[in-house]
Amino acid sequence: MKVLFVSDNHHDINLIKRIFARGSHQLTLSADAQEAEKLLISVCYDVIIAAEQQPVMSGSTLLNKVQHCCPNAIRILVAEQGIECKAAHQHFTTPLNPSFIIEVIESFARSNSAITKKQIVSAVAGIKTLPSPPKVYMQLNSMLKDETTDSQKIAEVIIQDPALVAKVLHFANSSAMSKGKQIKSIPDAITKMGLDTLCCIVMTAELFAYEPDIEGFNLTEEQVHSLSVAKLAASIVKPELKLDALLAGLLHDLGKIVLFEIDPKLTKQYFKLKFTSTDNSPLERKIFSTDHCQIGGYLLHQWSFPYSIIEAVVLHHSPDKLLRKSFGVAQAVYLANKLIKQQDINDKFIEHFKLDTVIEKLELRAKKLSMH
Numbered sequence: 001m002k003v004l005f006v007s008d009n010h011h012d013i014n015l016i017k018r019i020f021a022r023g024s025h026q027l028t029l030s031a032d033a034q035e036a037e038k039l040l041i042s043v044c045y046d047v048i049i050a051a052e053q054q055p056v057m058s059g060s061t062l063l064n065k066v067q068h069c070c071p072n073a074i075r076i077l078v079a080e081q082g083i084e085c086k087a088a089h090q091h092f093t094t095p096l097n098p099s100f101i102i103e104v105i106e107s108f109a110r111s112n113s114a115i116t117k118k119q120i121v122s123a124v125a126g127i128k129t130l131p132s133p134p135k136v137y138m139q140l141n142s143m144l145k146d147e148t149t150d151s152q153k154i155a156e157v158i159i160q161d162p163a164l165v166a167k168v169l170h171f172a173n174s175s176a177m178s179k180g181k182q183i184k185s186i187p188d189a190i191t192k193m194g195l196d197t198l199c200c201i202v203m204t205a206e207l208f209a210y211e212p213d214i215e216g217f218n219l220t221e222e223q224v225h226s227l228s229v230a231k232l233a234a235s236i237v238k239p240e241l242k243l244d245a246l247l248a249g250l251l252h253d254l255g256k257i258v259l260f261e262i263d264p265k266l267t268k269q270y271f272k273l274k275f276t277s278t279d280n281s282p283l284e285r286k287i288f289s290t291d292h293c294q295i296g297g298y299l300l301h302q303w304s305f306p307y308s309i310i311e312a313v314v315l316h317h318s319p320d321k322l323l324r325k326s327f328g329v330a331q332a333v334y335l336a337n338k339l340i341k342q343q344d345i346n347d348k349f350i351e352h353f354k355l356d357t358v359i360e361k362l363e364l365r366a367k368k369l370s371m372h
Contacts, residue, residue: 001025001109002043006036006062007051007078012096016049019098025105033057037065045073046112047105049092052079060085071302072116074108089307107325108307111314115297119289124298127261131254133303134206136164140199141243151190158186158202167205168198171223196234196246200227203250207257214260216271222257225340226250228369232336235365237329244329248312251305252333255296255313262288278343281317293317319346327353339366 001024005016008031020027028043030036033054040048048066050059060083063075067087077088084091090104124130139157143149159165165186172183172193183189189198204223212219230249237245260267270287274280284291297314312330315321322331331353338345339362350356 001046001105002028003047003049003105004028004030004036004039004043004045005049006030006033006054006059007049008032008055009051009053012051012078012094015096015098016101019101023102033059033062036062040066040069045070046109047074047076049076049078052077052083052085060087063087067304072112072121074105074112074307075304076104087304089301089304089310104307107311111297111307111311112301114314115294115301115310117290117294120294120298123262123288123290124258124295127258129212129261130299131207131257132209134203136161137199137203137206137247140202141247144195144199144243151187151195154195154198155186155190163209164202164205167209168201171201171205172198196242197231200230200246200250203247207250207254212257212261214267216267217256217260222253226253228340228366229333229336232340232362232366232369233329233332236335236362237327237332241329241332244306244308245332248309248329248333249336251296251300251309252313252316252337253292253296254299255292255294258295258299259284259288259290259292277341279317291317319349323348323352335362336366339363340370342366342370 003020003025005013005027007013013029016027016029028039028045030039033050034056036050037057048063048070050062052059054062059077059079063077063085064087066073066075075088076090076092077083077085078092078094078096079085081093089108092101136157140154143153143157158168168186168189169183172189181192183192186198189201193201204227208219208223226249229252230246233245233249234242260270266287270283273283281291281293293314293316297310300310300313308329312333315330316334316337319334322334325331334349335345345359350359
C-alpha cells in the first residue's frame with residue numbers, strides 16, 4: 001500500500017516514519033501541499049494523510065483536490081479538534097496516536113480494496129444517472145452533534161427546500177410512519193416523531209428522490225426497510241454511536257439502486273432467481289460480478305463518508321469479518337438487518353458477542369419496528 005504523508009511538523013514526520021518502518025507499506029513524505037500535488041500527477045497513492053497547517057496550501061484544500069484527481073484514495077486530515085474537511089474520510093487529532101493510526105489505515109485498506117475494484121468502478125461509471133449524496137441530512141447530522149441545536153434550527157434548515165419538505169411530509173404521512181395521525185408541517189413532524197426519526201426521513205427522502213424504473217424493485221418497501229434497520233441498529237449501540245448507526249442503517253442497501261441499473265437483462269435474471277427469505281448477495285455476485293454492499297461502499301467512498309459508515313455498508317452481509325472488532329455500528333447494522341428480515345443470524349456471531357440472552361428481546365423489538 002502506498003501512503004503519502006504531507007506535513008512540515010518534524011515531530012509528526014518522525015512518528016510516521018517509525019510507524020511505517022515496521023510494516024510493508026511504501027511511505028512517501030512531502031514537506032508541503034504544493035509539492036504533494038505535483039507527486040500526485042505521477043504516483044497513484046492508496047492513502048493520503050495531510051496536516052491542515054501547511055506553509056502555502058492547507059491540508060483541507062489539498063484533500064479537496066485529491067478527491068477529484070485521485071478519487072479512489074483514502075483521504076485523512078490531521079488537524080486540531082473541531083476542524084473538519086468534507087473531502088476527508090477520517091480526521092486525526094494531534095498529538096498523533098501511533099496504534100490508532102495503524103488500526104484505522106489497515107481497517108480502511110481492507111474495505112477500500114473491496115470497493116475500488118475495476119469492475120465496480122467501471123460498472124458505476126457506465127450508469128447515466130446516479131443518486132446524489134444527502135446534503136441536507138449531513139448538515140442536520142452535524143447540527144445534532146451540537147448540544148445547542150434545537151428543533152427550531154432543524155426545521156429552518158429543512159423548510160429551505162420546498163420539494164424536500166413535500167417528500168418528507170408525504171413519507172411521514174404514509175401508513176407505516178404516521179399510524180393514522182396527520183402530520184401537516186415540519187415542526188409538527190418534529191413534535192410527533194422526534195428529531196432522530198425526522199432526520200431519518202429526510203435522509204430517505206433525499207436518497208430516494210432518484211427513482212429508477214426497475215421491474216421487481218419496490219422503492220417504497222426499500223425506504224421503509226432501511227428506516228426500520230436504522231432505528232433498530234441505533235437502539236442496540238452505545239449512545240455516542242447512535243447517530244452513526246442511524247446513518248449506516250439508512251445507507252446499508254443504497255447500492256441496490258445502482259446495482260440494478262447496470263444491465264436490465266441481468267437485473268431481470270436476478271429477480272427471477274432471487275430468494276425471499278435468505279441473503280441474495282451470493283446471487284448478486286454470480287450475476288453482476290459484484291454486490292450491493294460493494295457498490296454502496298464505493299458510492300459512499302466517492303461522497304467522502306466516514307469509513308466507519310462505509311465499513312458497516314460493505315460488511316452487513318459478512319458476519320465472519322465482523323468478529324474482528326468489538327460490537328459497534330457495523331455489527332449493529334448486520335444484526336438489525338437480519339432481525340427486521342426475520343432471517344437466521346450467524347451462530348458464531350451470536351456466540352462471539354454473547355447475544356443468546358438478548359436475542360428474543362431484540363426479535364420482539366424488531367417485530368414492533370418492522371413496517372412490512
